[in-house]
Amino acid sequence: MTGPQTTRRKRANGVESRQRILDATVEIAGERGYDGTSIAAVSAKCGLPPSSIYWHFKDKDDLIAAVIERSFETWLTTVDLPGDEAGTPLERVTLMAANVARSLVAAPDFLRLGLMLALERRPTEPRGRAVFLQVRDISHRRIAEIIATLFPALAEDAVETLTTYAVAGADGLFVHREVKGDSVDLVSLFELHARLIHDAAARMAGPPIRTN
Amino acid sequence: MTGPQTTRRKRANGVESRQRILDATVEIAGERGYDGTSIAAVSAKCGLPPSSIYWHFKDKDDLIAAVIERSFETWLTTVDLPGDEAGTPLERVTLMAANVARSLVAAPDFLRLGLMLALERRPTEPRGRAVFLQVRDISHRRIAEIIATLFPALAEDAVETLTTYAVAGADGLFVHREVKGDSVDLVSLFELHARLIHDAAARMAGPPIRTN
DNA sequence: TCCTAATTGGAGCGACCCCTACAACAGGAG
DNA sequence: CTCCTGTTGTAGGGGTCGCTCCAATTAGGA
Known part of the structure; x- marks a missing residue:
């Protein structure tokens, strides 16, 4: 808690990647709905692999809720x-x-x-x-x-x-x-x-x- | 046209099957939407095999439109x-x-x-x-x-x-x-x-x- | 410099998807 | 009876699904 939390967060481009994923998802989900939104389509649209999506979000349900x-x-x-x-x-x-x-x-x-x-x-x-x-x-x-x-x-x-x-x-x-x-x-x-x-x-x- | 059309229609239970398929589809599609409606689910709900569904309807799109x-x-x-x-x-x-x-x-x-x-x-x-x-x-x-x-x-x-x-x-x-x-x-x-x-x-x- | 944690790349698994091919069966027509 | 046509049953092909595994890469802390 009080220990080694200096200024280490946001090391790589994780935050920006999360936004890119959400941007792609809101576009696809807004057009096709829940079932019509596939992780592969989101991955293709944001340019990040599925593993990145699943690193940022627990599962598809979590991704849609975040959107x-x-x-x-x-x-x-x-x-x-x-x-x-x-x-x-x-x-x-x-x-x-x-x-x-x-x-x-x-x-x-x-x-x-x-x-x-x-x-x-x-x-x-x-x-x-x-x-x-x-x-x-x-x-x-x-x-x-x-x-x-x-x-x-x-x-x-x-x-x-x-x-x-x-x-x-x-x-x-x-x-x-x-x-x-x-x-x-x-x-x-x-x-x-x-x-x-x-x-x-x-x-x-x-x-x-x-x-x- | 004017020939051998005596009283032959509805030979088997085709008309009733069509209604059963539509009944099952309207229930599933009304709950889950287009993509959420699978032929397998419709088949399970109406008790008819997928081939019957595809005999009565050209494809999934045709089925939903009929519904x-x-x-x-x-x-x-x-x-x-x-x-x-x-x-x-x-x-x-x-x-x-x-x-x-x-x-x-x-x-x-x-x-x-x-x-x-x-x-x-x-x-x-x-x-x-x-x-x-x-x-x-x-x-x-x-x-x-x-x-x-x-x-x-x-x-x-x-x-x-x-x-x-x-x-x-x-x-x-x-x-x-x-x-x-x-x-x-x-x-x-x-x-x-x-x-x-x-x-x-x-x-x-x-x-x-x-x-x- | 090495260690460690955050993130990406990519292959792939089992399940499910839509749809088709085709044999089997029913009942009216001959 | 045999045919013929409408309908059902079974098996599965080719593809996509959500999701996982793991090696590779990067950058900060020591």
């Missing part, structure tokens, strides 16, 4: 959720939606691979799927907090429902863009999404007059 | 889109959404497998993916027609945007239920979805007073 983790982190940095700037709730919700839309366009690998893993239901769940669902829950809670802050009058289950709806809409719109190609204007679709969520929140939080 | 086609048809029969019954637009949109939600709960294999195929981006596209996107476009047009009928004042691109949003929301909510399990009340989430779409359509179609 999910790193993709989520890089995606988080591009989201850059706004803190507590001024503006009406509608303006702030719209700004957030635009940010998320742009980040999904810029770094789509995370959500594409994650959704593929999430839809699978194999007997022994891959660790990457669990990791994705976990970070997804974190995002869910963050959004729920923001909604609760913007609309303090909302009941707790209303916040939960709106958050679920917000995330689901984002997923669906993302899928639409993945299917239809780059011509889809994700930002404007997210703008509509934000507006509808805002109106729903305002209605749910507003005074209960005019129920029908 | 998509049949799943879509069985899903269509459970949707049972309402014709032209009476009611306000909101009532009719809500009814449609509830129907779709119930059908997705009853027959989720079609959309689960379809979304998995749609998210993949391999160099040579599987035929099943093309089939899914095709029937998806058919659904899209049907929904667009209904929206245009319910809200005649809507501009054409507004109908298109709303249809895209409706389909995307349905996809996302479906994914949410697939991830979170049977405890998710898909019908009530679709009810909210229908209401938001209706409000958006009414606002877009209505007089442009009170823009802010």
